[in-house]
Amino acid sequence: MSAAPETLGPSARTREYLSGEHLLLINGERVPAASGDKIEVQDPASEDIVTSVAGAGAEDIDRAVAAARAALKGEWSKLTSYERARLMLKFADEIDANIAQIAELEVLENGLPRMISEFTVAKFGAEFMRYFAGWTNKIHGKTIPVSPMDAANGETLTYTRREPIGVVGAITPWNAPLAMAILKLAPVLATGCTIVLKPAELTPLVALYLGELAHKVGFPPGVINVVPGYGHTAGAALAEHPDVDKISFTGSTAVGKKIIEASTGNLKKVTLELGGKSPFVVFPDADLERVIPGAVRGCFFLQGQNCMASTRLFVHEDVFDNVVEGVAGGVGQMPIGPGLDPNSLLGPLISGDQRSRVMEFVDAGKSSDAELVCGGEALPGRGFFMQPTLFSRTNMDMKIAREEIFGPVLCVQSFSDSELQAVADEANATVYGLSGSVWTRDISVAHKMAAMIDSGQVSINCHAAVDPAVPFGGNKQSGWGREFGEEGLDPYLKTKATTVLF
């Protein structure tokens, strides 16, 4: 890895922003935490502390939930669907107008390469918001021709209404700060709910910046509240809060289970987007010119800190050596460096703790029967960088193949069986079921295999083909419910049936 050139650093505008005070956003006002607590934000590429933000505690969560509750009954509820959409579209335009600024903040707090951040801000920021703005005037109930009990002798009209579920507590991870916040904000705003958003403590800046942009475009106070804080304090207080109607959580499966327990007090509704260990299945007739770069991107995007990452490659033995050699070559050509360097394709991991955790998996792989093909070392010097790592000849009994690593580590195993079910059984042999892909030119094999993989989404001859309009979510311990697309509205709505006896 070459050292970052001297000139690399945030722009003057970003430096000025970072030098300001970063407070909680509650009821349209920027306020300090009741305790006065602050959380430092570290740049994972340099290990420098770039700024600090107010750190919310239970008292601040109470204030934010009260503001969201009041907003639900105020001016926000009186806006027409068209007016809500207009605000969302203005919000999307503001995001577009600030792509460079948002991307710099995201790179500084998360470490991802700038070009990936800029793409994400446009596609999963502005376009995602616009997609959901289009739904505001298409959320409606049905009329149902029935003769209900108690009204058998009269003429009736029965209709359903789709009402906002209420106050939403959203808790997000650090791996894609902008996208994670927008995936919560957009359906909340489209359905007329209000939100208390708690971003991950490691990456609070982009969420706060988005909250400020939303305030600027005119969302009424209290509709969007942003409260950075630690999971065991602010997150736990939000998850168990008696006046929160729904929790929308994205994060690890272990914390997802805690969210379910915390929700039981008032039986709030819960949706969960959790971990993954996605398979990438290559049949011998697949186009290796597409497979090899697809496998590199699929696993190492965001340094492998990606819930959909294709971390398990199942390759038919006829093409096994070619694929392993090609992927190792592709991995070796990925420039590693700070996200602000326009040449970087692999940034640092999010923190020293995360890199140590990933290295424990690498060590477990090295002491197993798997073959280390490339990588396997943390990089010396400043920043939480590590080599992208490829293990070959893995099997599903190995810890590295079974558990979510959430780092740049790819496991490759071969198959020879022509029985599709046997390959699918191996692909499904984890507790996760988030994503997956099948690579073949045989249309029957492709569709049969796609049907057999137990995941929320499966792609054919590509991986992680996400789009705002396509439902996204996990099977098994990868989650509850779906985000994105029309189905992504359902968790934010409740159906009321009304019957009139004339």
Ligand code: NAD
């Ligand atoms: P994490 O579960 O540690 O933290 C996620 C969020 O939960 C953070 O905001 C954290 O502060 C909060 N939290 C922690 N403990 C809490 C508690 N007791 N009560 C309430 N909130 C609490 O996850 P992470 O390390 O930030 O992110 C990585 C994980 O997220 C991986 O498992 C990854 O697969 C998953 N993820 C899933 C998706 C998806 O769409 N399925 C997307 C991105 C990330």
